[in-house]
Amino acid sequence: MPQLVDMRNIIKVYPNGVVANRDVNFSVERGEIHALVGENGAGKSTLMKIVYGLEQPTSGSIIFNGRPVKLQSPHQAIDFGIGMVHQNFMLIPSFTIAQNIVLGHEPVKGRLLDTKAAIRITEQLAQEYGLDVDPTAKVEATPVGMRQRVEILKTLYRGADLLILDEPTAVLTPQETDDLFDAVRRLVAQGKTVIFITHKLIEVKEISDRVTVMRHGEVTGRVQTAEVSEEDIARMMVGRDVLFRIEKPRQQRGEVVVQVKGLSYVSPTGRPLLRDVSFQIHRGEILGIAGVEGNGQTQLAEVLSGLQPPTTGEATIGGQSVLGRGPRHVRQAGVAHIPEDRLTNGVALEADIADNLVVDRYYRSPFARRGAMSLRQVRRHAEQLMQKFDIRAAGAEALMGSLSGGNMQKVIIAREFSADPVLLIAAQPTRGVDIGASEFVRRQLVEERNKGKAVLLISADLAELLTLADRIAVLYKGEIVALFRSRPDLSEEELGLYMLGLKRQLPEQRE
Amino acid sequence: MTFETVLASIFSAAFIATIIRASTPIILPAMGGLISELAGVINIALEGIMLTAAFFGVVVGALGPEWLPGLPVWVYPWLGALVGVLAGLILTLIIAFFHLELGADVILAALAINILASGGTVFIMFALTGDKGSTSTLASPAMPSIIIPFVGSIPVVGQIFNGENLTGYNIITYAAFLSVALVWLFLYRTRLGTHLRAVGENPVAAASVGIDVKRVQYIALLMSGFLAALGGINLSMGYLTLFQTNMTAGRGYIALAAVFLGNRNPLGTLIAALIFGAAGALEAQLGTLNIPSQLITMIPPIVTIAALVIYNVRRQAQMAANARKFQEKMESEHKVV
Ligand SMILES: Nc1ncnc2c1ncn2[C@@H]1O[C@H](COP(=O)(O)OP(=O)(O)OP(=O)(O)O)[C@@H](O)[C@H]1O
Ligand SMILES: [Mg+2]
Numbered sequence: 071m072p073q074l075v076d077m078r079n080i081i082k083v084y085p086n087g088v089v090a091n092r093d094v095n096f097s098v099e100r101g102e103i104h105a106l107v108g109e110n111g112a113g114k115s116t117l118m119k120i121v122y123g124l125e126q127p128t129s130g131s132i133i134f135n136g137r138p139v140k141l142q143s144p145h146q147a148i149d150f151g152i153g154m155v156h157q158n159f160m161l162i163p164s165f166t167i168a169q170n171i172v173l174g175h176e177p178v179k180g181r182l183l184d185t186k187a188a189i190r191i192t193e194q195l196a197q198e199y200g201l202d203v204d205p206t207a208k209v210e211a212t213p214v215g216m217r218q219r220v221e222i223l224k225t226l227y228r229g230a231d232l233l234i235l236d237e238p239t240a241v242l243t244p245q246e247t248d249d250l251f252d253a254v255r256r257l258v259a260q261g262k263t264v265i266f267i268t269h270k271l272i273e274v275k276e277i278s279d280r281v282t283v284m285r286h287g288e289v290t291g292r293v294q295t296a297e298v299s300e301e302d303i304a305r306m307m308v309g310r311d312v313l314f315r316i317e318k319p320r321q322q323r324g325e326v327v328v329q330v331k332g333l334s335y336v337s338p339t340g341r342p343l344l345r346d347v348s349f350q351i352h353r354g355e356i357l358g359i360a361g362v363e364g365n366g367q368t369q370l371a372e373v374l375s376g377l378q379p380p381t382t383g384e385a386t387i388g389g390q391s392v393l394g395r396g397p398r399h400v401r402q403a404g405v406a407h408i409p410e411d412r413l414t415n416g417v418a419l420e421a422d423i424a425d426n427l428v429v430d431r432y433y434r435s436p437f438a439r440r441g442a443m444s445l446r447q448v449r450r451h452a453e454q455l456m457q458k459f460d461i462r463a464a465g466a467e468a469l470m471g472s473l474s475g476g477n478m479q480k481v482i483i484a485r486e487f488s489a490d491p492v493l494l495i496a497a498q499p500t501r502g503v504d505i506g507a508s509e510f511v512r513r514q515l516v517e518e519r520n521k522g523k524a525v526l527l528i529s530a531d532l533a534e535l536l537t538l539a540d541r542i543a544v545l546y547k548g549e550i551v552a553l554f555r556s557r558p559d560l561s562e563e564e565l566g567l568y569m570l571g572l573k574r575q576l577p578e579q580r581e
Numbered sequence: 582m583t584f585e586t587v588l589a590s591i592f593s594a595a596f597i598a599t600i601i602r603a604s605t606p607i608i609l610p611a612m613g614g615l616i617s618e619l620a621g622v623i624n625i626a627l628e629g630i631m632l633t634a635a636f637f638g639v640v641v642g643a644l645g646p647e648w649l650p651g652l653p654v655w656v657y658p659w660l661g662a663l664v665g666v667l668a669g670l671i672l673t674l675i676i677a678f679f680h681l682e683l684g685a686d687v688i689l690a691a692l693a694i695n696i697l698a699s700g701g702t703v704f705i706m707f708a709l710t711g712d713k714g715s716t717s718t719l720a721s722p723a724m725p726s727i728i729i730p731f732v733g734s735i736p737v738v739g740q741i742f743n744g745e746n747l748t749g750y751n752i753i754t755y756a757a758f759l760s761v762a763l764v765w766l767f768l769y770r771t772r773l774g775t776h777l778r779a780v781g782e783n784p785v786a787a788a789s790v791g792i793d794v795k796r797v798q799y800i801a802l803l804m805s806g807f808l809a810a811l812g813g814i815n816l817s818m819g820y821l822t823l824f825q826t827n828m829t830a831g832r833g834y835i836a837l838a839a840v841f842l843g844n845r846n847p848l849g850t851l852i853a854a855l856i857f858g859a860a861g862a863l864e865a866q867l868g869t870l871n872i873p874s875q876l877i878t879m880i881p882p883i884v885t886i887a888a889l890v891i892y893n894v895r896r897q898a899q900m901a902a903n904a905r906k907f908q909e910k911m912e913s914e915h916k917v918v
Contacts, residue, residue, distance in 0.1 A: 124789065145791035160786035162779045173779055174790035182770045224790070338896075340903035342910075381904045 072136070074100040074232055074263050075121060080130035082116050086472055088464055090116035091127070092287040098232070103254065103264045105274040105295065108284035108307055109504040110476020111462050114267050115157055117284070118234045122154040123147040153225025154234040157267075157475055157502070158413060159217050163210035167203050168192040171224050195223050201253050213364040215246040222253070233257065234265045237475070239273055240502040243362050243530050243569075244562065251277050269476075269504045271300040283307055308506045316512050319520060321540050324353030328493050328524050333383035335369045335548075343369045345549045347383070351493065351524040356515065358539025358556075359528040362569050366548035367528045368410055371497045374526070375407035376400030377415070387492055401430055404492030408482055408499045410528070416482045419471035423463060424452035426470050427485050459484040460510070475502045483511055487518065494518055497528040512538060532562040541581065544568040553580040587866055594737040595745035596862060601754060602744070602820060603865070604858025606631070606812040606829075608757040610836035611854045612764045613808030615847060618840055619768065620801030621781035626676055626691035628833025629698030630669040630806050631813030636702040638665030638814045639824040640709065643719035658722040658818060665818075666810040672698065673806025680802075681795050695833075703826050715825040723822045724814065726751050751819040753811055760808060765847040777801055809833065835881065842888055853888070860884040 075098045082091040090113040098104045106114050119125040121132065123141035132139055134150055141147050147154075161170050168188040169176075177187035192205040201219040209217060218238055225233055235254075239247045254264055254277060266278060274281055275295060283291040283306040291306040305311060328351040335344040344366045351357045361367050372378040374385055376397035385393050392403045401407075409415035417426050428437055428448050436447045452466035461480045463473055470478065479502065486494065496515060500508040515538055519525050529535050535542055536556065544552040544565060551574040554560055567573045590596060610627040617624035624630075642661025645652075649660075672694050679685040707713050728749035733739045743749050768774040779787040780797045788794050812832070817824045835857050842856075843849030860881040867877045 143791070144789050145793075148791050154789070156789065160783070160789045162782050162786055164782060165775075165779065169775065173775070173787070174792050176772050176775060178772060182766075183772060183775065228790075334907065336904050336907045338900050338903070340906070342907050381907065 072100055073097050073133075074135060076133040077117070077121065078131050078133070080117065080120060080132075081128045082113070082120060082125065083128045084472070086464060086468070088472065090287055091120075094130075094284070094287070094289050096282055096289060098263060098265055099280075100263055101258060101261065102279040103258055103266060103277055105278035105281045106265060106267045106284065107269070107271070107274060107281060107303060109506055110480075111474035112284040112307075112504075113287040114284055115236055115474070118154060118236055118265065118267065121147065121232075122152055122234060124154075148228050148230075151229055151231035152234070153228055153230025153232065155218070155221040155225060155236060155238055157236040157240075159221060161209045161217060161220060164208060166206050166208055167212065167216075167220050168205040170209055170220055171195070171205075171227050173224075175228060191227065192223065195226055199223070199226060199253060200256055214241045215243070215249075215363060218242065218246075218250065219253075226257075230262070232263045232265070234267075236267045237269065237502055238266070239268055239270060241363070241498075241530070244532060245362070245566070245570075247273070269502065269508070271303050271505065274303060275300060285309065304505055307504070316509070316516060316537055318516050318537070322354045322520070322522075323540070324355075324522055326350045327353050327388050328526075329386045329389075330374070331384055331386075333370075333373060333385065334381045335366075335373055335378065336381045343548050344373065344380075345547070347545075347548070347550055349543060349550065349553070351526060353522045353524060354519055355541070356519050356525040356527050356539045358535040358542040359526065359545055360532060360535055360542055360565050360569055361545035363530055365545045365569075367497065367545055369548070370545070371407065371410060371495050371526075371528055374400075374493075375405060375409075375495055401489070406486040406489045406491035406494045408486050408494075408496045410497035410501075412478055412482055417470045417478055420469065422467045422469055423456065423461065423473075423481055424448050424466040426481055427452050427455055430485065430489060455484040455488060459487075460507075476504050476507050479503050479511075480507060483514070487514060491523065493524045493526065495526045495528070498530060499527070500529075500531065500534060532565055535565075536560065536562065546571045546574070551575065555581040584870065587870055590866055591863065594740035596866070597741050598745040598750075599862040599865065600855065600859045601750065602858075603861040604855050605751070605754045605757045605819070606815045606832050607836050607839060607854040607857050607861075608851060609753075609760060609812035609815065610805075610809040610833050611839040611843070611850050612757075612760050612847065613805030613812075614837045614840045615843075615845065615850050616764065616768070616777070616801050616808070617805035618837075618845060619781045620777045620798050621784060622677075622680065622687050622798045622802055623837070624673070624676065624691060624802055624805040624809070625688055625837060626672065626694040626698075626833075627805065627809040627812075627836055628829050628831065629691075629695035630672050630809040631816065631829045631833050632702055632827065633672055633698045634665035634669040634810035634813035635817035635828060636665070636706065636813075636824045637668040638662050639716050639719065639721045639817045639822070640705075641665070642818060643716070643721035644709075654722075655725070658724050661722070661818060662724060662814045665814050666807060669806050669810025669813065670803060673802050677799050677802040681798055699827055702824070706824065706826075713826065716823050719823070721818070721822050721824075724752050724818045727755060751815060753815040753819055756811060757815070760811075761847050761851045768847065773797070773800065809836075812836075838885055842885065842892075856884055856888060857881055 077094065077096045080091050080094040083089050094117060096117060108114050116125060120127050123143045123146050126142065132141060171192050172188045177184045189205045196203050201223055203216055203219050203223065238250060242250060258264060268274060278295045281293055281295050281303060282289055283303060285307060331348050333344055333347040336342050359367055373380045376399060379394050384391055387403045387405060390403055392400050428451060432438060432443060437443055449466055456466060459480050461484065462477055499511050503511060515525055515527065527539055539556050542554045542556055543550050546569060552568040610631055614624060614627055638661040641664040642658050645657040645660050676690045676694055679690040680687040703713055706716060710716055710718050712718060726749035729742050732742045733747050739747055768778060776792045776797050780792060780794050784794050816828055839850050839853035839857055843853035864877050864880050
């Protein structure tokens with residue numbers, strides 16, 4: 071088959087000296103689904119940004135459709151028929167979906183925008199490719215799954231023949247992922263070519279024709295997907311065998327330390343997002359929260375971590391009431407929080423790693439003495455945590471914004487775990503994190519539980535919940551509709567019925 | 582004047598005319614500020630740009646007949662306005678260049694321009710006229726006024742539409758109100774306006790769909806400079822026909838306040854600008870009473886604070902009402918169960 075893109079000897083050195091790609095050769099054939107995998111920071115996104123004209127290679131050449139090309143801006147890439155869906159969504163929140171899809175190439179009538187045409191185009195595209203969206207809804211009010219589809223439609227509207235999807239499934243539920251895969255297969259059937267970045271090797275096996283594996287900025291393997299197993303791919307990525315199984319000793323359940331009673335939250339616009347939520351967590355227990363994205367998980371984490379005051383209800387940690395007095399008060403009562411939206415709530419992108427690691431404790435000894443901060447302590451602290459949590463970056467003073475997605479998550483995890491909390495709220499802690507690091511995070515969560523901590527694990531990854539949680543609650547439309555004790559015969563499908571609102575337990579059935 | 586006469590004048594048609602006049606040099610820079618703010622490059626040099634435009638408008642308007650004799654008389658004010666606007670645009674271009682090309686902070690660059698304008702105008706004025714206070718020695722022209730025919734003889738209406746003395750409003754007052762509609766049309770109904778808002782909200786996303794962020798921000802800054810310059814021309818070539826040291830008196834900053842009080846949209850900004858204009862007009866009326874002037878100059882800021890408080894109290898009341906409704910609903914549901 072003819073090659074659509076052929077990247078030769080690509081070297082990329084970022085201005086800060088990080089070598090993200092070292093002499094990479096990468097090619098994609100027309101009409102294939104090509105998976106690109108590798109650990110966090112391996113250089114996958116960088117390589118794709120080069121194809122999309124967002125970054126210029128330090129050296130190397132790109133041959134597109136048989137001709138050498140220089141891609142100096144996304145504009146040029148778009149003209150060549152290259153489209154990219156970024157790891158972090160590139161949407162304008164206050165615009166409608168139709169406006170986002172046509173942005174940059176808006177239909178006009180005379181000199182003015184043709185809003186009706188934009189809506190019509192969106193509807194047509196959505197129908198043609200089977201990607202369902204609501205053209206007039208504002209992006210800020212739509213669930214992530216729909217935003218994902220908007221991003222794909224955006225590239226299709228621009229006439230993309232080559233679609234680059236950078237970790238598109240990281241934020242999707244299993245159901246949404248299946249829908250996405252159906253759409254991708256339809257696209258390929260219509261003659262498109264897809265490059266697919268993911269950390270989930272199951273997905274690589276399921277959807278791709280070929281796989282390229284990257285490690286430390288180099289390509290370490292290129293294989294036909296059918297010829298290898300998940301374990302083989304993992305070995306190529308990490309350079310060692312990866313244990314997919316997590317050792318979880320029998321639970322030593324202690325007394326109840328977290329009591330949540332009658333929690334409700336109504337959004338400023340009047341939408342009830344949490345309804346009368348009550349549960350308890352014991353010491354040494356992981357309580358999992360399952361649910362389709364947008365059913366109140368985000369609000370539950372935000373209310374319990376003090377970021378939002380609840381409309382009604384209360385929560386106590388060790389008998390002490392914690393809500394309504396702001397996040398610092400909640401933290402001091404022993405709550406740590408790994409937020410779901412790490413870019414907005416988890417890190418300060420323009421501060422360095424060391425500062426990000428002390429934002430919840432800078433005012434205490436040993437970091438603050440008589441009102442002044444000890445920069446030496448801050449640095450030492452950062453270096454210790456970077457080593458313990460294997461954070462890969464140029465150094466403690468590397469800016470947060472220059473880290474790869476997975477390493478950013480490791481910084482947050484390092485901060486929150488090292489706070490030695492009573493209750494650890496972990497919202498989507500392994501989203502976008504590579505297999506090696508996910509394994510690490512999961513093991514750490516279990517270890518915290520074994521140490522007698524209460525853990526609230528909110529995850530869209532049902533397999534993760536089923537392996538880690540001791541009990542699983544299902545949120546549907548802001549309400550707990552089921553509460554199970556984790557046991558071997560509890561299946562993803564069974565949970566799915568509750569998540570979709572097709573079944574609900576009676577109060578006395580809760581476990 | 583007695584208190585009663587002041588009160589009577591406040592509730593008169595003439596007072597509405599005063600508000601319209603006083604609002605003009607706030608509305609124009611506010612529209613400029615709005616555009617720059619929405620593009621993510623807020624222009625805090627509106628003040629300095631207004632001042633510079635006001636100054637060059639007067640100088641060229643007054644000295645034009647000397648420098649370029651023989652043109653029809655009506656040309657000179659327009660020539661002055663043109664040069665004033667050009668001067669404003671050049672200052673804006675300097676900010677844009679330092680910020681967009683050299684990476685300087687947009688606030689700092691604009692701050693420098695404000696300082697330059699307030700000192701620079703006085704410096705050149707002194708060199709030209711030997712006076713540091715005003716250009717009263719120059720005979721400078723006014724931009725034309727427009728009198729709407731037929732309505733003059735109608736009481737009240739005549740004064741609202743043609744000003745308190747029925748001499749019509751300055752053409753720039755018309756431009757100011759027209760600019761609100763045009764800015765709205767531009768922002769929400771044209772491609773460039775949409776790109777501008779996208780760039781301001783998420784520049785990386787805008788760049789990723791091929792929008793030239795730098796170009797859009799250049800245009801936004803220049804538009805803000807143009808509108809602010811018109812506001813300046815209105816000050817020195819409208820009701821008054823002279824330049825006075827620092828005659829903008831903070832209007833460029835009040836305009837920025839109007840942008841935020843008006844919730845960053847054209848209509849809201851217009852309303853906020855009118856409120857500030859009214860406060861200014863009130864200030865002028867009460868100035869004739871025997872009240873300490875310090876108290877009177879507090880009116881515009883107090884109006885600002887009051888407006889912000891009312892806005893927030895209403896929002897919170899709305900939220901509380903939502904919560905109450907929800908609670909009632911929950912309770913009624915529980916009764917059913
Ligand atoms: N704009 C930037 N400036 C400096 N360094 C950067 C920049 N973007 C990425 N890097 C660095 O380049 C390396 C490769 O990053 P890249 O984002 O390509 O990794 P990735 O393979 O996509 O990882 P992930 O799976 O976590 O998304 C990392 O070490 C990262 O810190
Ligand atoms: Mg990446």
